[in-house]
Amino acid sequence: MDLPLEASPSEPQWSPRPPGNRILITGAAGTVASLVTQQLAESYQLVGIDKGPIADRAFHETYQSDLDDTELVGRLVEEADFVLHLATGAPDGKHGLYAIEIDATNRILASARAHGTRRVILASSNHAAGWPERELIAGTGDVHVKPSDPPRPDGLYGATKAYMEAIGRFASDASGLPVSVLRIGTMRTSMTLQELIDSDELPQLGFGAFRAQRLKRTWLTGDDLVDIIFEEFAAEEPYRLRYATSSPDQDEWDHTVYTG
Numbered sequence: 277m278d279l280p281l282e283a284s285p286s287e288p289q290w291s292p293r294p295p296g297n298r299i300l301i302t303g304a305a306g307t308v309a310s311l312v313t314q315q316l317a318e319s320y321q322l323v324g325i326d327k328g329p330i331a332d333r334a335f336h337e338t339y340q341s342d343l344d345d346t347e348l349v350g351r352l353v354e355e356a357d358f359v360l361h362l363a364t365g366a367p368d369g370k371h372g373l374y375a376i377e378i379d380a381t382n383r384i385l386a387s388a389r390a391h392g393t394r395r396v397i398l399a400s401s402n403h404a405a406g407w408p409e410r411e412l413i414a415g416t417g418d419v420h421v422k423p424s425d426p427p428r429p430d431g432l433y434g435a436t437k438a439y440m441e442a443i444g445r446f447a448s449d450a451s452g453l454p455v456s457v458l459r460i461g462t463m464r465t466s467m468t469l470q471e472l473i474d475s476d477e478l479p480q481l482g483f484g485a486f487r488a489q490r491l492k493r494t495w496l497t498g499d500d501l502v503d504i505i506f507e508e509f510a511a512e513e514p515y516r517l518r519y520a521t522s523s524p525d526q527d528e529w530d531h532t533v534y535t536g
Contacts, residue, residue: 278382278383278386289451289452290389290392290451290452290453290454291392292392292394293357293391293392293393293394295357295394296357297319297320297321297357298320298321298323298355298356298357298358299316299320299321299322299323299356299357299358299359299360300323300324300325300352300353300355300356300358300359300360301313301322301323301324301325301335301359301360301362302325302326302343302359302360302361302362302363302380302384303326303361303362303363303364303399304324304325304326304330304332304335304338304362305324305326305328305329305330305331305332306326306362306363306364307463307464307465308362308399308460308463308501309324309332309360309362310332310465311463311465311497311498311501312498312501312502312505313332313334313335314334315498315499315502316334316502316505317334317335317336320358321336322334322335322336322337323335323336323337323338323339323352323355323356324337324338324339325338325339325340325341325343325348325349325352325363326338326339326340326341326363327340327341327342327343328340339352342375343363343375343376343380343383343384344375344379344380346383349380349383349384349387350383350387353384353387353388353391353393354387354390354391356393357393357394358393358394358395358396358397358509359384359388359393359395359396359397360397360399360505361380361381361384361396361397361398361399362399363376363380363399364376364377364399365377365436366433370432373432373433373436374436377436377437377439377440378436378439378440378443381398381439381440381443381444382443384396385443385444385447385453385455386447388447388453389447389451389453393453394454394509395454395455395456395508395509395511396444396447396453396454396455396456397455397456397457397458397505397508398440398441398444398455398456398457398458399458399460400437400438400440400441400457400458400459400460400517401433401434401437401459401460402459402460402461402494402519402529403429403430403431403433403434403437404427404429404434404435404437404438404440404441404459405421405425405427405428405429405434405438405459406428406429406430406431406434407428407429407430407434408420408421408428409430409490409528410430412528419527419528419529420527420528420530421528421529421530422530422532422534423459423517423518423519423530423532423533423534424517424532424534424536427441427442437459440457441457441517444457444515445457445515445517445536448514448515449514449515452514453514454511454513454514454515455514455515455516456508456511456515456516456517456518457515457516457517457518458501458504458508458518458519458520459517459518459519459520459529460496460501460520461493461494461495461496461519461520461521461522462491462494462495462496462521463495463496463497463498463501469491469492469495472491472495473487473488473491473492478491492523493521493523493526493528493529494521494523495521495522495523496520496521496522497522500520500521500522501520504518504520513535515535515536516533516534516535517533517534517535517536518531518532518533518534519531
C-alpha cells in the first residue's frame with residue numbers, strides 16, 4: 277500500500293479509530309527510542325519494530341524485521357493508536373535512506389490513513405534545513421530559520437528528511453490524517469552534553485566556541501522529547517512541523533510550531 281501520486285476526491289478520508297493506548301515505534305533499537313520508552317511505557321503499551329534486536333524491556337511487543345515487510349507493518353499500524361516513525365536508513369547510505377525515509381514513510385502514512393491512526397509523528401532532522409548553518413560556518417550567512425521557511429537540506433540525508441516532511445504534509449492535506457514532524461536535534465545515550473562537546477565526534481563543527489554553542493543549541497534530552505511527544509499527541513491541528521531541542525529560546529532555529 278502506498279500513497280497515490282496525486283490527490284483525488286475519490287480517495288478515502290481519514291477517520292479516527294476509537295481512543296486507545298498503543299504506540300508503534302519504528303527504529304525501536306535506536307538511540308532516540310531508548311531515551312523515551314521508559315516514560316512512554318508508563319502511559320502506553322509500546323510495540324517496537326527494528327531490523328536489529330530490541331533489548332529494551334519497556335516494550336510490550338517487539339518485532340525484528342525490516343520495514344519492507346508490508347504485511348507486518350500494515351498490521352502493526354492497523355493496531356496502533358499512534359505511530360512514532362523514528363527509523364532511519366542513514367547507516368546504509370543512499371539505498372537505506374530511499375528504503376526508510378522515502379518508501380517506508382509512504383507505506384506507513386498510507387496504512388495510518390486507511391486504519392484511522394490518531395496521529396503519526398515523523399522523525400525529521402535539523403539537516404532538512406541545514407544549509408544556512410553551513411553558510412554560517414563559512415562566514416557567508418546569518419542563521420535564523422523558521423519551520424515555515426522552504427527546506428534547504430545540507431546533504432542527501434537532509435534531502436530525504438525534507439521529502440518526509442513534504443509527504444507527511446501531503447498525506448495530511450489529502451485525507452485529514454494528523455501528522456506531526458519533529459526536526460530532532462542532537463541526542464546521545466552514552467555521554468552528557470559537555471562530554472560530547474569535549475569529544476572528537478562531529479569534527480565538522482570544529483573544536484572551539486562555535487562547537488560548544490552549536491551543540492548547546494541542538495542538544496535534546498529524552499525528558500524534553502517525551503514532553504514534546506505528549507504535546508503532539510494532544511494537538512488538534514492536522515499538520516504540525518517544529519524543531520525539537522532542549523533550547524527553544526534561540527535566534528538560529530525558531531521553535532514556533534508551524535501548522536500551515
